[in-house]
Amino acid sequence: MFQKPKGTVDILPEETAIWHKIEEVVRECTKNAGFREIRIPTFELSGVYKRGVGDTTDIVQKEMFTLNDREGTEFCLRPEGTAGVVRSVIENGLFNEPMPLKLYYLGPFFRYEKPQAGRSREFYQFGIEMFGAETASADAEVIALGDRVIKKLGLRASLNINSIGCPDCRPKYHDALRDYFKSHENELCGTCKERLEKNPLRILDCKSPICSAIADNAPKTIDHLCDDCNTHFETLKSTLDSLEIEYSINPRIVRGLDYYRKTVFEFISDDIGAQSTVCGGGRYDGLVQQLDGPELCGIGFGMGLTRIVLAMKSKAEKGELELPKNPSPVLYIAPMGDRGVVYAMKTVTALRERGIYAECDVVKRSLKAQMKYADKIGAKYVLVVGDNELDEGKAMLKNMADRDDSRQVELDKVAADTSILSF
C-alpha cells in the first residue's frame, strides 16, 4: 500500500467544505478591493528564489525542493509566492498597466521542513501583491484586506507591525544593534553568537530566555529610522487608527526573507500551536529591480490557509464558531420497482438541472434501507414512488424533520414546480 509523501495532507470531503468557505471569502474580499487573480507555475528556475528571496535565507539554503530537467536545468517547487509573481510581472510587462497593479494568488507551496502543527511540506497560501504604490496608505490597504478576510471567517488574530527601515537607515541600525549585543556577547546562546556578524537582526527573534531578555533592551529599529521611513511608519499607524484596525508595535517582528523593507507585519492567532503566524508580509521596494525588472515598489502578504483551517477547527471545538458543512439533498426519491426507478432518475435529473440537489437510489436497496440512507445523508424530503403511486399519479412527500408532516403531491409536478419542495 502506498503512503502519501511525508509532510503532505489529504484534505477529505468533510474538510473541503471549510476550504470552499475560505476561498469564497477570499474571492469576495479581493474582488471588492480590486485585486485580480494571477496564476503562475508551481515551479520556477531556481534563480528566481535564490535571487528573489535571498541566498542566505533558511528557505533558500535548506528548505527548497529542487528538481532538474533532462538538460540539467535546475528548478524549484515554489516555496513562497512573491518572487514568482514578480517574475511574471516583469516577464509579461504588467508594469505597463495602470498603477497600482493589484494581484492575488491562491495555491500550494512547498518547503522541505520537518512537519509539525501548522507546518507541512505542502501547504496552501493565499497572497496579495500591490505594485507601484509607495505610500503608507497602500500598506494600510493591504493590511486591511488581511484583517477583513480573517474577521469574515469569524477568526481573531492580533496584528503586529514594525518597520525594519530601508537600505539607507538599516546599516546604521545594524551597527547599533551589533554594538549592543557585542557588549553581551558572552551571555548569548551559540546560534546567536554566530548571528552577531551575519545577521544581528535575527537575535531579536531568538526564543532563548536569556537572549530574549537581552533583546528586550536592544536598540529598537523604529528609533533608528531615517526621516523618510519614520514618516512612512507614522502615517501607517495613524491610517490604521482611522480605519479602526487594532495593532501593536512589535520591534521583534523580523521577517526571514531578504526582500523586506520598511513596513513588516504579522497577524498572530492564539487559537493554534507554536506556528501561530496566520498571515505575514511587508514592503519589498527593491525586489522588482533585484529580479532585473524596472524600478517598481511593492507590498504584499501571504496567508497560510492550512493554519486558518486549524484556527477555525480550534474555534469550533470551543463552540465559538460553526464549521461549514457539505450540502444535504433537498429531496430523496425512494423508488420501488422498475417503473419507480425510471421516474426517480428522470425527476432527479430534472431537479438537478434546475439547480436543486436531489438524490435517488442507485444500489437497489430495500425501502427500509433507503429510508435509513436518506436520514443519514440529511435529506429534507423523501418521496416514495411505487406502482400504486405511479398508477394514481400522486404520492406522499414526507418531511424528514417531522414525523407527522407529509403532503400529497402530483408526481408530474415535482420536477416542474419546485415550490412544492418547501413546507
Place this chain on the structure above:
RNA sequence: GUGGGAUUAGCUAAGUUGGUUAUAGCGCCAGGUUGUGGCCCUGGAGGCCAUCGGUUCAACUCCGAUAUCUCACCCCA
C-alpha cells in the same frame, strides 16, 4: 537539522507478570414477515497488532533499527 511522545479494524481505544481462535464502542453492510428513517435487538464484513531484525520453547507484549504521525526548538505562512 536537534529533542520528547506515539503507532492494535475506516475512527476512538482495551489487551493482565511474554502463553492457545486479538477485544469493545462508533461507523459500514444486511436482517428483525407483505411498502417507510431516528431508538432498540441480531448477524456480517473488516487486522501480516507500522515495517524489518533480535532475545525466547513461545512476542501485540521485551530489545534494536527504520518509516510515519505528533509536540516543541529552529524557521516561517
